[in-house]
Amino acid sequence: MDSLVEIIKESVAEVIGTYTGETPVLRRQFVKQDKVALGEVTAVAGLTGNKLSGAFVVSFSREALFRIVCALFGSCPRETTEEVEDAAGEMANMICGAFRRRFEKQGITLSASTPSIVTGKDYHIHTLCKSDFLALEFDLSGHPLVVEFCLDRQS
Template sequence: MATVLDALVASVNEVIKTYTGIEPKPGKPFVRTEPTALGEVSAVNGLAGSGFTGMLTVTFSKDCLFKILSVLFGSQPETLNEEVCDAAGELANQICGAFRRRFEEQGISLQAAVPVIVTGEGHSITPLCTSQRMAVPFELDGTKMVIELCLDKKKNG
């Protein structure tokens, strides 16, 4: 049975490598407790279903997002505009969908909300979970992105 970490790494690899040809290199996972994001653009997906609630957050450094989008769009974005933020949300949706598909193979069905995009240096994201958040950093050609996941078991009644 694949672990949650394996599912996250495989999902990021599937989406980023498929769209860009760049293979993201996962770093060492760690537990996050602070709300400050580890990049300039975050896409936050709420998750619910099969006895769980939680969130999956994809945070890009501006350099990382611009690198991905320069491959996708054929030219490098100049600013963090609406199109760039929409693309970040779509990438996060794709990663979240790939992750949810892997979870469903284990018999756990999760639904995802439309991602909320938060931008800015040092922005904060209030966790939707009481459980710890697992963070997995990735490196793409010298740039950084971080996936964070937390899942809480729903209380009965």
């Protein structure tokens, strides 16, 4: 599990650092057993591999996502617009891609779907994962960003 945490941590640092110049700090890691989203804008990508299926979820607080969008486009949003949601999906897609490249070095190749975006507060995310999610909560200048990952073996 430690190598999995490092792979996710490096992937988040690579993508967020490249686009914002900031280094997200890992606050905590935990096994998440409920379905409640941990952010206000969430991107969910399905994962598939040889006899594997899972999900890669990136949840942003509005403030963290607005910081990222501000760094990307030079204009800082004040509300969650379609452009902000698209940026969340693209950031999640890039983090997932960086994760998959690193994960492949462990001998496991995964493909990912285009992320679906969910917005709001206190919503539930239902995936086909039967196993619990590994969750990593990062701090981006005082604002949370959470990455969740699960992977199930298929018979």
